[in-house]
Amino acid sequence: MASNSFGNILKFSSFGESHGTAIGGVLDGFPAGIEIDYRFVEQQLKRRKPVPKQGGTERKEDDEVVWLSGLEDNKTTGAPIAFLIKNKNHRPADYDTLKNVYRPSHADYTWQEKYGIRDHKGGGRASARETAVRVVAGALARLLLQKHNIELLAGVSQIGNIKANKTINEFTGNDLQKSSYGFLDPHRDNELDQLINRLRKEGDTAGGVVSCIIRNAPAGLGEPVYHKLQAGLASAMMSINAVKGFEYGEGFNAASMFGSEHNDEFEKKNHEIRTKTNHSGGIQGGISNGEAIYFSVAFKPISSVHKSQQTVNTDKKPEKIAISGRHDVCVVPRAIPIVESMAALVIADFLLWSKTSSVS
Amino acid sequence: MASNSFGNILKFSSFGESHGTAIGGVLDGFPAGIEIDYRFVEQQLKRRKPVPKQGGTERKEDDEVVWLSGLEDNKTTGAPIAFLIKNKNHRPADYDTLKNVYRPSHADYTWQEKYGIRDHKGGGRASARETAVRVVAGALARLLLQKHNIELLAGVSQIGNIKANKTINEFTGNDLQKSSYGFLDPHRDNELDQLINRLRKEGDTAGGVVSCIIRNAPAGLGEPVYHKLQAGLASAMMSINAVKGFEYGEGFNAASMFGSEHNDEFEKKNHEIRTKTNHSGGIQGGISNGEAIYFSVAFKPISSVHKSQQTVNTDKKPEKIAISGRHDVCVVPRAIPIVESMAALVIADFLLWSKTSSVS
Amino acid sequence: MASNSFGNILKFSSFGESHGTAIGGVLDGFPAGIEIDYRFVEQQLKRRKPVPKQGGTERKEDDEVVWLSGLEDNKTTGAPIAFLIKNKNHRPADYDTLKNVYRPSHADYTWQEKYGIRDHKGGGRASARETAVRVVAGALARLLLQKHNIELLAGVSQIGNIKANKTINEFTGNDLQKSSYGFLDPHRDNELDQLINRLRKEGDTAGGVVSCIIRNAPAGLGEPVYHKLQAGLASAMMSINAVKGFEYGEGFNAASMFGSEHNDEFEKKNHEIRTKTNHSGGIQGGISNGEAIYFSVAFKPISSVHKSQQTVNTDKKPEKIAISGRHDVCVVPRAIPIVESMAALVIADFLLWSKTSSVS
């Protein structure tokens, strides 16, 4: 139950502030004997980097992973895998103006209230920079899932008020590379470019939705009744910065469906019991049923807007603030690998947990 | 991390099947010295009972709580509070026809796959009957929250395709009693009656949305970064049967807002730092900011439809099934106290957890 | 981390006070498909009952287990197994004299200090009666261990100042039934009788030591570095009432041995790697090595002495107290099944945990 730890059997702990020496993580409970594909880990990290066209800023974040423990001849040993990503971009002085003021809808005020002290530099621990270590841990989890042929794929289904007309269920890995936003309507990048450019000029930001699908997960993952698979996924997603909503299967749409519409009838296909439809999103009664697991995650627009806003300072005096510096217009495309990583950690955790359900 | 336990400091464990001897729960970590208001607990339980008009069935569930431990002179002692609700309505024979068939979108198949064995009688452990013990535990949590003047209120914001035009933020406790559905548009009960009656005739079911608000929670609840307050709430809600989605604050709507719209500016009000708006839903950076916390929970239509459906039996042979017996048309109104109870358990848990953040 | 829960994968929670309605427990994470041998459970419980000759008192404790959940056709289903033992021996009035006085070396004072309230009746939650539910849970764990051919055996190696000249390593199940004390020197019951009788006359009590051996546990149990197998066993044993010490392998004796004496040399026996000696007690580096695991547990004399003692009451005024009523002279023989049960729960828990160390 540690605040900065996550998972049950496969436990991930993270540490570090955005402008400290380093951020890092420790993955404990990871099975022995898995070979680490360092290139794969780097690729995942790269997917999280800001892309100017997407509305990302050009700041350089050269994320190099320093592996500290848990490996022997590039294989996991069962010991905790610790790693660091050094912060090369310390510029704490940039943040002096933020020391005594609470940025609207940031974590400044709440952290100060909770702890009586805070690291004001770029959000400190509350910064989305922390998610880089989730991607490293998630990449390791994916290596484990690959041994079981489990695949994960996420894409952007909405940016601002532009919604994709396709769903993640229609996609495989390569399709999504056609859109530089990872958008599920690969031919609408122009429309998105216009939105992003307009917002950049206005000093404003946009939110969006990331959808994710997990294929080939075996039936039997999920621990009823309080650790249903969807509860694990929801908790993981809601722990990501800026996330405001989670739904799986038909999600909120299910509320207006009838039971006879929503139910997934069973049939036998290739000697296996399968469902004809998959409104359930691959989970029934909190346990995976072998069908594709899919879900969506809503992100609010990021709070760092260049537009002037009203706020108060630490002396409770009113103050105007216009956040300067380099900030993304829309982080949603960068959230794709984060959503995949957290999903991979959850699925790997429940996969290990499921091994304890039977005697043999 | 036990499958059937929930919470961090305040830990609730539940047990029991729908048609076994009893269901029950154990609440551990509950502070000593709280007086139990047994009438209040009973009232909460009553709110969960089926109401015919709401589309509930008339079966009698006389839920009497047997208190087993943890109390001395009606006060909590710090020892675990265990309680039972006996199952008076055993009719296992009713369920013999379900022994060898998988009901679509129920937990039958997945439990069988996971455990190699299942209790087929009325859903067994997977039955929504389990939620009765959550309401008892939640009522105790509310007694704790009352000591801190924290209030919880939930109502129905959607049934089928009928959506309320008001939000939970506009309501206080008594308002919601005007609608027999706990609907947030108290004058549309007729419309709802018609929907329910039509579905009952058709042998079909409806889903809906429950919205909940928590008022007067102090700033400082929530444990970053993996146990943000919204992660705790989401996990709790997704553990409730039939829930398909969770959102807080602006939720999925936030995805199409601009940062300048969504941000909550700070101001000083009565010597306190407050936000002018509350798009954030009372949580920033994973920690409560003292504003009202509000969220919504989507429920799918229940899977027990009287209409005929295609499925397979345990021999993987196709079979037609039309679920007979007494089943609700729409359980959403009954979910109100369950949502409130799970929310109360989460808030109480984080309240206790927050006590450990400082030295004194 | 709940106060009243124990274990990692296999989680046992207990509840109930000695003079309340019932005591009980919930075993969660127990694998599905294990057939319950109810007679075996009853036998284990019987071994915990007071035997007059052993210095136990004659009070009747008819411990009947009421099974509440988690079973289907006498087999475990993977759902939590809850059970009750009703307290037939309520005589709260007997304890009125203890309401306002702190018995020396009992839990009265510390519970009052911690919680500001306590159940004074027979120790309430702090009573050794709670250990009955541990025996039930332990019996279930043993049924699981039997599937893996793992055997547990405990015996008494010391009562008062009478120490056995044999060790538990020399015994198998039936041998120990020769002594009505379960003593490891089966021919010294007379000596023990005399000690017990003398102490009964004097209104005094004796402590002792229980030794336990676990045979056929596979290599690989134990989770370094903080959950070494010995750490799990020690924590379990120290949670038993009146326990003051734990040692495994050579234990405290190892402190005066030389490395060359204490080391267990490896050899090949029947195609397997085995140790020639077993000073290590079957655990090396926190992980079982396939040899017999053995340990000892020291019990203080119970605190309820009939002799007059000086104490203070709840008003901090001095008072004389001579504890009346039926109390054991020496509980150590009754602790045998408790030690075995806690050991069985630990081994079963680590067995399940060990399944998560590898990929396949």
Next chain:
Amino acid sequence: MASNSFGNILKFSSFGESHGTAIGGVLDGFPAGIEIDYRFVEQQLKRRKPVPKQGGTERKEDDEVVWLSGLEDNKTTGAPIAFLIKNKNHRPADYDTLKNVYRPSHADYTWQEKYGIRDHKGGGRASARETAVRVVAGALARLLLQKHNIELLAGVSQIGNIKANKTINEFTGNDLQKSSYGFLDPHRDNELDQLINRLRKEGDTAGGVVSCIIRNAPAGLGEPVYHKLQAGLASAMMSINAVKGFEYGEGFNAASMFGSEHNDEFEKKNHEIRTKTNHSGGIQGGISNGEAIYFSVAFKPISSVHKSQQTVNTDKKPEKIAISGRHDVCVVPRAIPIVESMAALVIADFLLWSKTSSVS
């Protein structure tokens, strides 16, 4: 429940192998606002370094702590405190001879059996080098305890067969500096020197006992029934390399005492309820009573003996082994700060936990 994590509210996770890049730790749940005394941390680490006279070897271990996170202006922020100690003494080549052979009574064989892979270099993760990070975390815990005036002191009560005639209860901090072994009989260093020198010549090693006392801990620490304070201490101590036994209060000696001897009578002293004697070791019913908490920990002789031993290699073939290189004759004096550190972590954890027992 992660293998490499420890604690409940205050959670410490460690990572790293003896001959990898670095060892390190993450302390999560540490309260905000505590000023770090870096010199104090260094001093504690120094106490763990080998001292030739004590039978330690002269290898240089320059343990410099690199602080990575969780601090702002030298104060804790409530965020996880991560730190590294780099391994300057990589000499993996030294260990090539150990790659294919199992050293008797080391963790080589059991880790190989459990994980199918192991880091053979100097014990890898199983090395006592890991305890350095415990001392860093323990030093932080002590800074927290100092705010509550809680003091810890450990000393050596036995080396080989030489037992001190005094107990830790008779000592305060400065007394123990008189013996270069931290021995509780400060005038017997000559005797110890002779033993160590003899063993060094013989290529053998010695064990011993460390005793520890905690003063000024408030009444109320400890979480019955499965997380009694002594269970937490025992588990922590048994997780230290080479520990074979734990006892508190009268410990194993209590087994031969009578109840009337062992009971601690209550009296009123300076308006407070105190015990006249303290056989209980400051804990009754699993909860601290405000008296001094004291306990002892038995260490086996270390397994790396220069004498020739019989063993098998990884091909199960017999082989002779004589461990060369620099190894301590007796590590017990170096264990003093480790025992204190683990005790400090336990007490700090239970202190934080105890804050959640009441309403206000």
